Amino acid sequence: MSSSVKIKTLTIDERQVGAREDQTILDVARENGIKIPTLCSLKGLSAYGGCRMCIVEIAGTPKLLPSCMTTVEEGMVVTTNSDRIKKYRRSLLELYFSERNHVCSVCATNGYCELQSMAQEVEMTHVHFPYMYPQLDIDATHERFILDHNRCISCTRCVRVCDEIEGAHTLDIKDRGIDIRVITDLDHPWGESETCTQCGKCVHVCPTGALIERGKSVGEMSKRKQLLPYLTKMREAHE
């Protein structure tokens, strides 16, 4: 670390903490054992700022800001867990559950799913927005992996890992709004992809059962959570 990096002091949840000036609120909170829920954020990948679960209150700012992309400032007073934020997080999560088909009891990642554990974490007891139940395709053309759009929460972790870590950029997002979908190449079946290296990183960073290994049945698809941290660490060591 170069010595020119300045240190800032700020308050998170009534605790005084120190941070490097280029750190985000999320980083600093985690370093200090303050838990902020996240879905799209993943250490080792670029920040995205889309899931909105990590929103926090900053004194003097009327808007709620995503802690994953807001850098610290001297004297900042951050609240990560007020009743207001908790309520919004619950509502957000309900929106996720209402968007597609998240039926845990028949999902291969049942028990290992981040969306599922997030529901417990934010104390979501039921979904009171109407379920939209779209009938979405399942791409099972790949010989090793399956992409089930019904379980996708559009966090783009898979897209980012494929681009930033594997360097293949086989995956991306098409369309916009409620119609966005993860695609492979020119939206052709995954099994026909000429760019996919079959590395499987996308499967292991996926927080839900949208990307799974072929042949895994209900509750069998655990994800290798240490894969990405390991890869980034080893690469950093190489540089």
Add this chain to the structure above:
Amino acid sequence: MNEAASKDKRRKLVDATMRRYGHSQYALIETLHSVQEVYGFLDDENLKYVSDALRVPLSKIYGVATFYHFFTLKPQGDHTAVLCTGTACYIKGVPAILSAIRNNFSVEAGETREDGKLSLLTARCIGSCGLSPAIVLDGEIAGQITPEIVVDRIGRMIQNDA
């Protein structure tokens, strides 16, 4: 001109656009505009060509092409009607005009008729609110339209080919 030669000529126009921007990845959208202008739509073959020339991944190009509604991935009909659905047009009777077109020409919004003669598109606002409701027929704006006027004009537009 045979097909191959004409294809070649169109490619050159696309190449010229990419060259103008030094084959920069940033020129992706300008290049897609150019492809659509000369080919009428964005087909897989051209997307692959652009991907290779600009070194932009296929999925990224597809993501960009489907994000912007100005781009179309399907060939358009011989004639196009772009109905404005901006606020001013909407409150002045677009729903009735839309259903008149659908019923009379059996074409749905965003689609091309089976015989390939007519594509019906909608636009969020063409900025001709002073003349609402408005429609663009083969590139020409027609303002202050009614269901009757539109049905008549589209009918004549399609028939002119015969």
Add this chain to the structure above:
Amino acid sequence: MTPEEFKKIGETHQKKREAFKYNINVCTAAACVSLQSEKVKDELASQVKEQGKKESCRISGTGCLGLCASGPLVTINNGQALYGGVKPGDAADIVKSIDKKPVKRLEIPADMPFFARQTKIALEHCGNTDPEVLGDYLALEGYEALYNCLTTMQPVEVIDTMVKSGLRGRGGGGYPVGLKWSTVHKAVGTKKFVICNADEGDPGAFMDRSMLESDPHSIVEGMAIAGYAVGATHGYVYIRGEYPLAIKRLKAAIKQAERQGFLGKNICGTPFSFDVEIRLGAGAFVCGEETALIASIEGKRGTPRPRPPYPAQYGLWGFPTLINNVETFANISPIVRKGADYYASIGTERSKGTKVFALAGSINNTGLIEVPMGITLREIVFEIGGGIIGGKKFKAVQTGGPSGGCIPDEYLDMKVDYESLAQVGSIMGSGGMIVMDETSCMVDVAKYFMDFCRSESCGKCAPCRVGTAQMYNLLNLISEGKATMHDMELLEELCDVVRNTSLCGLGQTAANPVLSTIRFFRDEYLAHIKDKKCPAGVCVIEHKEEAVL
């Protein structure tokens, strides 16, 4: 080029013009063009020839005259006579009567409130110059402001002028222009950019289009002045691909300006260099949002990213970037020429100057107007706008497009400025004003805007992506008479969640049309839900017999 030289070009043009006794101007902005004004122009030219009046009459195309409802418009000597609804067949009579009494059947009184009540600053050249001729622009002090800035003012003095003028961003947010310029000026960067946002996305707003079609040089000049003030050498105009005429004229203007040395290296012989490039938008409303617009210029999907950092610090390709919209840039050169005090003397305490509004909907005089801030809605709708079509009853005026709200008649006497519009749950936005009469259903209007937001949401953040779809579904249920009061509660809850948790302005304001219609027209919602009726008769509600079990 020295000022003497370009003044000379201007004067030559002026003289050329004055050599003719009658200057006949035909509006060739998009609205009039779509009503065949080009044919009118051609026919006028051939009539002049035929009637042997080539010595005394000159025909030119000009920019927007504003009163689109009565197009195509023709003026003689800038208002000596004003004709509306001119057809090619009328050309003979117009030319015949040029030195006599005007043609009665075509005449529009030039002193009608629509014209008399306006104060034109941003639109000062619209309708009296040929947008395709640089000389016309120079004849009206064009590029003098740029020259004066470059030769007599320091960048900070230019910024100071903007601060003193009180000009606020005309794209919607109303952020003080001077402050924004000053932030970019102070930002450290090896490069800086100026972007003109011409991705006019609000349905119902068409002033940017009209200004680019009518007076493209004023935008170019405004951008160059901004570039000088903030220290940028490169500018982009991000313009909607759906505006072919505006693109064509802007391209021509940039070329002309380059040729005469108003753009490019060492502008007007000074060390300052600045060029302008066009980037085409491709039909995404969200690209009006600064960070999405930047992503789009970089050739990516137009998805926004969280701010801070603001583009002023971290913008295009990571460099400090100034983004203002078309109308803002159109105000720059007049402010420099006429002085900040002049501009600040117009308008209200916190909203200075004038604002361009696009009048549309159920109003007699649809078109483009520029009025002082602080004018009342009633003056706009009933005096300038000429009231409601067919003498129907006024119901609401919608401002701010999909981010704005519907303002009912009890606020007609409200002064129009940023603050008062916000107080009634709407926003200034880019200046679209859609007038609605008693035949519009406010639930239907709310549903229309939610449909818009739903299909324009980029999909990046969950509250906007899912929330707008959910709200649309609920509004649809209400409009079909299938909703319960519980659905209404859900709708209001969603408004709150989406507004407070969305990533960008699109989501944060998407609920505004719903909230404002619930606030002022709650009875209409209740009529749909409880009585299964649409009071305006717009929504189709099927009445099924209750099944008796």
